Amino acid sequence: MSTSAHPFPLEHEPPYLIRITMAGDFDGDAIHALFDEIDQLIGEQPFWLFHVDISELGHASPSARRAGAERIGKTPGYSLVLYGGGLAQRAVSTLFLKVAELFSGGREVVTKFAKDRDAADEWIAAEQRRREAAPSG
Structure with missing residues (x-):
């Protein structure tokens, strides 16, 4: 479990997987702290896997959205599954994912979006197998 400066429960399952619960309201500093920790845990990996529970997602400030787009744009290729949350959380997450696509750089x-944690677990496990089998990781 994370002991970092960000408010998000985070678990690392080596080598690639990061499980995050996006909980409460947050700002850009929290997002930078989150990505700083992720960089330390899996920064050297050829790809990243994100398993994200948005059921407790609150308000993301404009600085949080900017920081998220900036930092996700500097990651290697990744697979990300989200689950939980209602319409508002899914709408905010969809906007973030669209912005992140713009920064994908090829x-x-x-x-x-998965219907629940079990479906998210299945999908991310399949993505890990697929990426590990790919010639470039």
Whole structure:
């Protein structure tokens, strides 16, 4: 479990997987702290896997949205699955994912909304197998 400066429960499952619960309201500093921790955990990996629970997602300030777009644009290719939350959380997350696509820079970026945690677990496990089997990781 994370002990970092950001408010998000985070678990690392080596080598590639990061599980995050986006909880409460947050600003750009929290997002930068989150990505700083992620960089330390998996920064050298050829791809990243994100498993994100948005059921407790609150308000993301404009600085948080900017920081998220800036930092996600500097990652290697990644697969990201989101689950939980209602219409408002999914709408905010969809906007973030669309902005992140703009910053993909040709990297392989695959995203999915799953119906629940079990479906998210299945999808991210399949993505890990697929990426590990790919010639470039």
